[in-house]
Amino acid sequence: MVTMLDVARCAGVSKSTVSRVLNGKNVVREEVKALVYKAIAETGYRPNLLAQQLATQKSSMIGLVITNEVYNGPFFSTLVYNAAKFCEQHDHRLIFADGKHSADEEINAIDFLVRMKCAGIMVYPRHTSQAQLEKIINESPVPVMILNQQLTVRPDRNIFIDHYRGGEIMMDYLLSQGHSRIAYISGKMPSPSNQARQQAWQDKASPDSAALIAQGDWSMESGYQAALTLIDGAESFTALLAANDDMALGAIKALKDRGLRVPQDISVAGFDNAKIGHYFSPSLTTLDTPIEQMIQCAVEQIVNLPLDTPEHGLTGTLVVRDSVGPASVSGPN
């Protein structure tokens, strides 16, 4: 491996001069500079970033921790895409650690990134408790930004989406369409997104809706199964709200398979505004979640832009499409 010293020797100068040339400090004579560049080209030298970061005590990496359970959702691509985009926009690189499926593993992933001396870390937590997160934030030498879920402390380290408000928006829309019996398909717990959405459903739904809930795990298949369970249940309903689009899509298939029409017999809505929702038939009414904005805030907070963290949670916007219609007079059962 060719080091800076090799370049220096080859150019007939000292290590420090090479370093200066590379770091653009304009204190080097042009002719020497040229010599150094020539030597660099000749030797094929690549600066060692580990050494560089160790010496400067700073790095240009931003870490992201996500539990791989999230990988399949439409969330994931959008999240990573935007994370990479905003990192690069601020001359940083995204580095990525799998939080796997337990609090320990999530904490481990964060720890790895801390020890890699990332400039900052974004965590999309799934298992780690508030208390643990708070501890991590406070002990970390670099900014650790908690995404998606609301923390009760350290708002400066927290960019969250107000999923409760999102749930309300969706429920209000369904109610405004005349639906009074609304079923809910939940995402896999623990999940702050699901928890808040479910709470909104519960608060807005008619009091006797307790039986109108089925457990999903965010996947299309679970939405399919959950919908079957609900259809076969004793309680009737005219609308079905799923905690994400994937499950809503699975649910629509289940309804169709049972000969029910969407939205004439049953209306269906989801969350997240997955692209496919537009192309599905019927096209899916959903809530567009401001992922891009969330990531942007997090990254800019890390790179220390003079930017205010949003005081309140970000809220999504309703996307009205065809899968929700007015309540039919008679429900399916």
Place this chain on the structure above:
Amino acid sequence: MVTMLDVARCAGVSKSTVSRVLNGKNVVREEVKALVYKAIAETGYRPNLLAQQLATQKSSMIGLVITNEVYNGPFFSTLVYNAAKFCEQHDHRLIFADGKHSADEEINAIDFLVRMKCAGIMVYPRHTSQAQLEKIINESPVPVMILNQQLTVRPDRNIFIDHYRGGEIMMDYLLSQGHSRIAYISGKMPSPSNQARQQAWQDKASPDSAALIAQGDWSMESGYQAALTLIDGAESFTALLAANDDMALGAIKALKDRGLRVPQDISVAGFDNAKIGHYFSPSLTTLDTPIEQMIQCAVEQIVNLPLDTPEHGLTGTLVVRDSVGPASVSGPN
């Protein structure tokens, strides 16, 4: 920041002893060990991975380069999910660099990972030429594995999917269903996947099919538009093959919007076996692409498992569903 020296002082031993304790060399007296652990706990010491990797000259990171144009495809989640999975399985971490949208940027991303001293690098190239890739592979001190596309050299650094064979499988199936006029929606070039699939289509389609091709860019929307173009074209066809599932799904919507039935009037097929295909109506006939296997081979090659690189490309398997039916007697126009 608390360093190893701090721990050593706190425990009343030397730095090397602390190091030994940490690295599990069982040459340290139990009592001393205990002392060190106590000091570590007290000080809250976290080893600096940069320093460690600089000193040991090795790292446990595996890099992945993807162009962000790929982020939206169903490919992406699967790719990253499996990459993370197999990395962790072999006690490595995935680190991720955006190839953005030019050869220069891809090469830059690879360079970054090289300079971060990754143990190995996986590249899903989009823009970089064979010659450039070859150069990179040969010059890199660590294994650089080229994914997806076939290289003419260095099969030991190349895990590819035989997309031409995949295209043939799909075309053979369509032909076996009696289709003779088969249209094709292409992915965005440059792309080895599209190139090979398109070639297979061209070789298998009837010679007068030249007009039956429309340009897409992998997105659902482009599939939608491309299908409209084809429908409005002068040439009739009974089947439509799209270079990926997303475009096939967009195309199906276009057909429906024009009052055409799938598969009765027109059959549609795609590639990649995106999950949603199963839930769409009609469910989508597609080719399952062995992404997981590809990544596994790449990772195991990097971590130096006694494993043979597959001699030939991996091939996908046909997934027959509802979007393809027998050729109808009369096409749409």
Place this chain on the structure above:
DNA sequence: TTGAAAGCGCTAACAA
């Protein structure tokens, strides 16, 4: 404008 030397935090001979 340049070079020498110390130091970033760690590992790994070598000696003791």
Place this chain on the structure above:
DNA sequence: TTGTTAGCGCTTTCAA
């Protein structure tokens, strides 16, 4: 079994 010492490849004072 432990401590001393010399690196890993880079940056950055401090002198020259």
